[in-house]
Amino acid sequence: MSDNAATGRVTVVGSLNMDLVARAPRLPKPGETLAGHAFAQVPGGKGGNQAVAAARLGAQVAMIGCVGNDSNGATLKRSLETEGIDCTALATSADAPTGVALIVVDDASQNAIVIVAGSNADVTPPRMEEHEALLARADVIVCQLETPPETVRAALAAGRRLQRTTVLNPAPAARKLPPDWFPLIDYLIPNELEAATLSGVTISTPDDARRAAQALKAKGARNVIVTLGAQGVLALLDGAGDDGVHLAPPNVEAVDTTAAGDTFIGGFAAELARGAAAMDAIAFGQRAAAIAVTREGAQPSIPRRSELTE
Known part of the structure; x- marks a missing residue:
């Protein structure tokens, strides 16, 4: 943790997958078989990616999740522990295999992803009760939608009850x-x-994103931050007016966008947990994501804090 100089605590409730990544000239059409030119098997899952990003970018991180009793599960747990992430709340499923993500990345750095949840479905509401102490110790609690929805709600509700800052990355959003x-x-x-x-x-x-953010804030979310890839970020923050702020991204040449969003969220959460203002945390997350897209892979692409502060 010396590289990170961690001062804030982030607890991530979420998914852990083994990513099976194929690179091809373009994304295949329905029924089409394409010849790829590279393949890699790397740790992933939105929960895992965001936990690694938060740890590398300055936070003390705990992971609440579940892997299978298989080689993929052992690899994922070992990779988190290598990053200094607290895995005491990482369970092993008795019967479900570790989740996997099948990812195709084209030569324009766009991707298509199919996820098989596997053991991620075993992250249940009772686990939130079991590990409430980890939630209570967090400055920031981060959730996504790759675990059962009732579990996500239980984690968010616990965060509200415990007066912790809650972050929801609503991905994938099917409804x-x-x-x-x-x-x-x-x-x-x-x-x-x-x-x-x-x-x-x-x-x-960005104007469309502003209208969407306004609609979502009207539903009750305290702050809404819409990430727009190469168009940057639209942030509608509490107490900062109704129009929001559009922040352009750093200018880089993208190689692989697979973990860009996860890197942004991990960096944002880490900086927020360290006590930064929301706008500063957003800018920090953008800088981290800009580095990540210049590298291949999900977790391998995530930078360390020292790369942003040199």
């Missing part, structure tokens, strides 16, 4: 969130596709 979730969320951080699904607003520009 709208239940109305009673929004008041439990301090920072709702969707990408443009997720924001469109949740708000009903089609998004192609």
Whole structure:
């Protein structure tokens, strides 16, 4: 942890997957077989990626999740422990295999992903009760939607009850969130596709993202931050007016965008846990994500804090 100089605590409730990544000239069409030119097997899952990002970027991190009793599970746990992440709340499923993600990345750095949840489905609400002490010690609690929805709600509700800062990355967003979730969320951080699904607003520009953020904030989320890839971030923060702020991204040449969003969220949560203002945490997350997209892979692409502070 010496490289990170960690001063804040982040607890991540979420998914752990083994990523099976194929690179191809373009994404395949339905029914089409393409010849790829590279393959890699690397630790991933939105929960795992965000935990690693938060740890590398300055936080003391605990992970609440579940892996299978298999080689993938052992590899994922070992990779988290190598990052200094507290894995005391990482369970092993008695019968489900470790989750996997099948990822195709094209030569334009766009990707398509299929997830098989496996042991991530065993992250249940009773585990939130079992590990409430980890939630209580956190400055920031981070959740996604790759574990059962009732578990995500239980984690957010615990965070609200314990007066912890809650962050929800609503990914993947296949449908709208239940109305009673929004008041439990301090920072709702969707990408443009997720924001469109949740708000009903089609998004192609920062102005569209502003309208979507306004609709989501009206539902009860305290702050809404829409990530827009190469168009940057639209942030609608509590007490900062109704128009929000558009922040352009650093100018880099992208190689692989697979973990960009997870890196942003991990960096944002880490900086927020260290006591930074929200706008400063957003800028920090953007700088971290800009480094990540210049490298291949999910967790291997995530930078360390020293790379942003040199």
